Amino acid sequence: MSGQQPLVLEGGSAESVGDFAKFGIVTVSDRASTGIYDDLSGPAILQFFHEAIKSRWQVVYRVIPDERPLIEETLKELCDKEGCCLVVTTGGTGPAPRDVTPEATEAVCERMMPGYGEQMRAISLRYVPTAVLSRQTAGLRGKSLILNLPGKPKSIRETIDEVFVSIPACINLLEGPYIETHEEVVKAFRPATMVRKSKPAAAQ
Incomplete structure (x- = not known):
């Protein structure tokens, strides 16, 4: 993409008590996917990972058009083939005719997690009244959490x-990797029984 620095798709520290985790980022945008403008949303998510995640991680990054079959195919690929414990989408969640990301998410998920959409709308309503137009949702596919x-x-x-405060606990409950965060950015909440004080011996 023109005008952008090369993206660094991995980060974290081997000194963390957490496990290695793979994340997916999917930007859903007709214009960004055809190069009409640079994708700024995917890199914003990537920057969050750099700032917030202390344990080692790697990102699989996709920019695709607002085509429901392709969105579904991409989500399945990142969950099933790439093994991403978390797949985050951006774009396509409004009421416009080509906004179909929530439908694609629901189609590939086995169980839905509507609380995430409710929380995000509540947050956004502090800033703009049009947040009620968002149809963001989240769901589970196998051991992966998909979040719009x-x-x-x-x-x-x-x-x-x-x-993100609750996402590491969700991934733990899905039997995924233990994700450690930088608490000054995101203080992940876990029940005391799920808190890890040191890296397991087998992983050291």
Whole structure:
């Protein structure tokens, strides 16, 4: 993409008590996918991972048009083939005719997690009344959590910084990797029985 620095798709520290985790980022945008403008939303999510995640991680990054079959195919690929424990989408969650990301998410998920959409709308309503137009949702496919974020970088950071508080615990309950965060950015909440004080011996 012209005008953008190369993206660094991995981060975290081997010194963390957490496990290695793979994340998916999917920008759903007709114009960004055809190069009409640079994708700013996917990099905003990536920047959050760099700032917030202390344990080692890697991102699989896709920019695709607002085509429901392709969105579904991409989500399945990232969950089933790439093994991403978390897949975050951005874009395509409004009421416009081509906004079909929530439908694609629901189609590939086995169980829905509507509380995430409710929380994100509640957060966004502090800033703009049109947040009620968002149809963001979240769901589970196998051991993967799929989460729809807003399309604008500013809105992404307004929501993900709060929503991520519960995501490491959710991934733990899905028997996924233990994700350690930088608490000054996101203080992940877990029941005391799920808190890890040191890396398991087998992983050291």
